[in-house]
Each structure stands twice: as C-alpha cells, then as structure tokens.
Amino acid sequence: EVQLVESGGGLIQPGGSLRLSCAASGFTVSSKYMNWVRQAPGKGLEWVSVIYTDGSTSYTDSVKGRFTISRDNSKNTVYLQMHSLRDEDTAVYFCARDDQGFYWGQGTLVTVSS
C-alpha cells in the first residue's frame, strides 16, 4: 500500500527552525516528484516546494532562502528544513507524491507563535 506519513510539526517561536519528515512506503521517493503543500487555518492549499527525481528543487517565492527540501533514499524519506519561521508559516504541512496528480499524507501542524 502506498502511504505517506508526515511528522515533526509543533509549536515554534518566530525566528525558530523546524524539520518536517515524510516517510514513504509502497514506492521509492526518488522515483517520483515529491512535494510539500501547506494549508493555513481556514485557508486554501498553497504549494511550497518540490524535489525532482534528479534531485533538483524548486520553491515558492515566500520560502526561498528559508526552507530546504531534501530526501534520504536509504530511509525513503523526504524532509523540509524550515528556518527563520514567521507567523504566516503557521499551517498544516502536507507531503504529496506527484503521480499525474497529487496523492497526500495526513499532514503535520506547524504553529509559529510566541
């Protein structure tokens, strides 16, 4: 069964750092484009970042220079390292496999607040 399980969310102060993990099963993360998408409370979906099969990456403008996506093929896991967190980064962060459409994990909540 194909599954994505996110972890690492929590309450963090503005300016802090957090690393999210997305553990995959049923497929290999290096064979698919893997994405992070976030959803602020009561708001819509916002694409954050992608890591392509060749290892290259792309980010939405608001997180460039602050967030880094990576993967560990040996652990079949994708990460999102987040630095300099802001109040507006508060959201549920979903990991999603791009397979002619997105297939999603359950999400992990990140709350940035003092």
Next chain:
Amino acid sequence: SYELTQPPSVSVSPGQTASITCSGDKLGDKYACWYQQKPGQSPVLVIYQDTKRPSGIPERFSGSNSGNTATLTISGTQAMDEADYYCQVWDSSPYVVFGGGTRLTVL
C-alpha cells in the same frame, strides 16, 4: 505568476448536477486536476489529466478543460459530496498552482 480562479461557493440539491469552474489564462493548454477535501481530512484526487478518474472515484465525478476554463461536474450529487474542491495545474514558476477552492453545499 499564473493564477486560477474558482467561485467561493456552489450550492446544489441532492440528486442534481453540480458544476464547479476553474478559470485561468489558456488553461485548456495545461492539464488540470481536481481535489476534494472534507473537514479535518487530507485532499483526495478526484480528477487528473482534465477528465480521468483515479481508481475508487465514483463515476458521477467528471471533468473537462477547454479555452480558459476547467470544470468539475458531479452528477446525481450526494450529501457525502459536500466538501471543498480545489483545481490545480502545473506551471513554470511556481511549479504548482492551486485555485482558491470552492465550498460545495448540498442542500
């Protein structure tokens, strides 16, 4: 950057047909996907490549995409279809674009 526009809300009576639109410049030149999201749950892919249904998605869900508009159609709408629906395309920058979402109310 590319933008997709959806109506904030659509209402439909049970058993009737619901249509949710998604507008964008030359949208018909891109592949569109649609997602259903119920409260407290992750989004679920219901249409990909404009018209295709993933395994397990009921036949009452269908899609089209031409010109500047993609449309998700739900025939014989059921109470369980009440949810938020999002359209999505791939672009250059940003790589992925979502519409603002449409709340479907079945009443």
